[in-house]
Amino acid sequence: MIIRTLTLFPKIYDMYLEQTILDRARKLNQIEYEIVDIRTYAESSRKMDDIVYGGGAGMLLKPEPYFKYFFELKNKGIKKPYTVFVSPQGKKVSQSVIEDLSKKDDILIISARYEGLDQRVIDRYVDLELCVGDIVLTNGDLPALSIIDAIVRQKDGVIKEESYETDSFYNGLLGYPQYTRPENLGRHKVPQVLLSGDHKKIEEYRFKESVKKTILNRPDLIEEKLKDEDFKRKVEKIL
Incomplete structure (x- = not known):
């Protein structure tokens, strides 16, 4: 299984994914992580945000870098991953949702910031919007890491089955x-x-x-x- 993430802050993921259980999944070849700095797909100015049409406070993430990323996948012959966007407007995460995600072969998680992401990216590429709770955070990286962590725990051999069978929600x-x-x-x-x-x-x-x-x-x-x-x-x- 490969878990990809589009983020503005890839360094946030480095230390967390080196933790014992998450790193064990990688060493067991159960999980491959691909953390992508979406800013590298922006124009030469690396500008990622712009004002919101219709007015309002805050800035919105521009659509072009995301479209460019998906175009590149297609040009490489890679089928579009099952794409999750973490957002306060999404469906609340549950253990059953995590179990469904753990059965996918290729997942992409989009982590946003500021006022969110241009709706055209969501309409074109996102399969599922998820929310980790009725709270608003500075960005989607913590929710994305939470979802990754929950998925990895489900993979064979990563932790003992009797360990997660006693988890809450199981x-x-x-x-x-x-x-x-x-x-x-x-x-x-x-x-x-x-x-x-x-x-x-x-x-x-x-x-x-x-x-x-x-x-x-x-x-x-x-x-x-x-x-x-x-x-x-x-x-x-x-x-």
Whole structure:
């Protein structure tokens, strides 16, 4: 799988992609990263932004460098990658979206800045607009890195399957609380059930805590899960 990114600030990606898990994916030949400084596709002045037609504050990223990039791919005989644009106007990222993206062979993520990107680029090349949350950031590089990180975790051999199976959202719920040594930290102790060795009770405890945390922090997820009658019956037994 190849993950390409169009960004104005490629150095932001260098250190992050050298982290253990992300670099491991590269060394396992599961992922190839191609971080492109889109500014190199601009005119000789390297000017990337201009005023917004119709008026308004801020500057907008110009379309020509992006069109030039895609034309170059085509001239090289490279099929257009599945293209994602990170934007506050996009569909909210979910684990199911990440799982779908992880099955693609070639993904391109466009990271914008300023007031965003000329709509003609989006209309012509973007397959999916994604938003990482109901917040507005300075640029799209942090969301892009978040999406890359989430995709890489799904690839075979990058992390142990049992590790991501306990992640939040993997089963539609938030993760349960976890503890490590020391067993006692003053008045703060590890729940006794986790020390019992009774795997059935531990599983029941973790499920209950996961449901409780999801109800508290993400009631929208619980509403969706309760549509499953088996899950509903299981919850009714513990609450």
